[in-house]
Amino acid sequence: MITSQQNQIHTTISELFEDSKYDKLKIMKSAAKSVFRAMQPLDFKNAYLSISKEQGEDLVKLITDNKLKNSVEFGTSFGISTLFLAQGVIETGGHIITTELIESKAKKAIENFERAGVSELIEVRVGDAMETLKNHDKPIDLLLLDGWKDLYLPLFQMLEPNFHSHTIIYVDNADMKETKTFLETIGENSTYQLQPKFNGKVVLITIKK
Structure with missing residues (x-):
């Protein structure tokens, strides 16, 4: 029952x-800047960069x-993925910690959580995730990696x-290239097994039983 x-x-x-819906234009403008320099997180401060509905x-x-x-989420953006997480943890009696580097995005996400009526389920940490999560010492049931790709490996290792x-x-x-490098490194560890989904756009990492 809904x-x-x-x-x-x-x-x-x-x-x-x-x-x-207009994210593609924003992302193209950000990508154009990479002709002159490497892209930075702030280049995407106005872009949703959301997961799909599916x-x-x-x-x-x-x-x-x-x-x-x-659940721990790396990369809140404007909170779409976090709201899907909230839909799940409402059923399981869970809680979400989500991290966002860009303060303006985090503020907008918090507004979206309030609008959805799920603020009490979500703790938003603003700043570099390597700092905001470095003292995390509670069991993690689900880790969602959807932030800056170069940080996937060090963040994974820190939270391991x-x-x-x-x-x-x-x-x-x-x-993506950086993510493939991360997955190759994890795949070399016999502790983990990797399962691709959505034609390789997503990979689930689980502990081998």
Whole structure:
């Protein structure tokens, strides 16, 4: 049965996807700057860089099917993926910690969480994730990697002590060069197994039983 809170989240997500329709133009403008210098996170301060609706729905199912509670997200942006996480943890009684480097994006995401009525489920940490998460010492059921790709490996390694036998790491943009390098490194570790999804755009990392 769909609750009023779930309807509120769904409505907010739909509105945000509508707002994000012009993202391609913003991303193209940011990419054009890379002709003269390497792209930086601030180049995307106005871009949603969102996961797809299909990915979001898959995340919700992943959380509910595996009864995942404690989620950590790297790369809040404007909060679309976080709202999908919220849809899942409402069912499991869980909580989300999400991180965003750019303060203006984090503020907008917080507004979106309030509009969706899920602020109490989400802790937003603003700043470099290597700093905002460095003292994290609680078990992680789900780690969503969807931020700056060069940080996937060091962030993974920093949070690794918090993984357990049922932890799932959800890697977005798995088809990008930097992410492929990260996945090759993880794939060399016999502890982990990798499962591609969405034609290789996503990879799930789990602990071998």
